[in-house]
Amino acid sequence: MRTWQVGDVMTREVVTVQAETPYREIVDVVLRRGVSAVPVVDGFRRVLGVVSEADLLHRVERAGEPAQRRVFESRRRRGARERSEALVAGGLMTAPAVSTYPQAPLSVAARLMDREQVKRLPVLDDLGRLVGIVSRSDLLRVHLRSDAEIREDVVQEVLRRVLAVRDGLVTVGVRHGEVTLAGGLDRRSAVELAGRLAGQVSGVVRVINAIAYNADDTVTDPGQVMPVA
Missing domain, CATH: 3.10.580.10 (CBS-domain)
Structure with a gap:
């Protein structure tokens, strides 16, 4: 990216x-x-x-x-x-x-x-x-980029190209450079990576990561889960 x-x-x-x-x-x-x-x-x-x-x-x-x-x-x-x-x-x-x-x-x-x-x-x-x-x-x-340009980069570069997330699983909203991620993914690590990468997109001021996940693969006990909304 x-x-x-x-x-x-x-x-x-x-x-x-x-x-x-x-x-x-x-x-x-x-x-x-x-x-x-x-x-x-x-x-x-x-x-x-x-x-x-x-x-x-x-x-x-x-x-x-x-x-x-x-x-x-x-x-x-x-x-x-x-x-x-x-x-x-x-x-x-x-x-x-x-x-x-x-x-x-x-x-x-x-x-x-x-x-x-x-x-x-x-x-x-x-x-x-x-x-x-x-x-x-x-x-x-860099902070003069439009919200539409920022959203396009998050969708195309982060979700599609890097994470290979299927369309419809995650929604992206951008307002005044503030990115809001919602929806659901299988693993917590993918959710956290999506948030970090979105924060690296040029022009992003802040990321609100509200993506839910099925399995917490960042801990030893794989039984800890958070249902996808």
């Missing part, structure tokens, strides 16, 4: 800059294109780093301050000072860039963004070349 991947939601037309791109030109690109960050690439479109609005703002934050270095300076403060003094992308960028791949599941990309505290990820191919960029808002697109 296929779930949505980064390649399904990423932006493919990515504005980039070179390591030697001047500060003012980067600011112009960010404001004119309405983006919050730009990847820095070499001649082969390999990502060297990322220049974000935060990187650009260091110069604004330190404007008018005397150019002095403290004896004991934290890594964070030193990085901010160096970026405030940088004149080109190579000195402004955060490197190495936190990146992902088109085949990565959306959940993996979301966890990576959260762990690294970044708002977007350059997307690289197998050779490390830039093929797109994915943002937090892009990851939310």
Whole structure:
């Protein structure tokens, strides 16, 4: 069963800059294109780093301050000072860039963004070349799928293709991304698997699994049963 991947939601037309791109030109690109960050690439479109609005703002934050270095300076403060003094992308960028791949599941990309505290990820191919960029808002697109599309995936991919459930045994209802499963199957393990797989369908917010079963094959005693309604 296929779930949505980064390649399904990423932006493919990515504005980039070179390591030697001047500060003012980067600011112009960010404001004119309405983006919050730009990847820095070499001649082969390999990502060297990322220049974000935060990187650009260091110069604004330190404007008018005397150019002095403290004896004991934290890594964070030193990085901010160096970026405030940088004149080109190579000195402004955060490197190495936190990146992902088109085949990565959306959940993996979301966890990576959260762990690294970044708002977007350059997307690289197998050779490390830039093929797109994915943002937090892009990851939310999966929840714009219609209830009809979600129901079709649950019926076709989960019930028919994976579990080979005959038509009519299980009913599927979807409302605002919430899936309700009802009906009956022979084994409890099949019921639980149906619920888990339905929860993995792209766009599903919650699964209410009300499928009944004849035999509980998840326990040692096969005599424990729950009649199918």
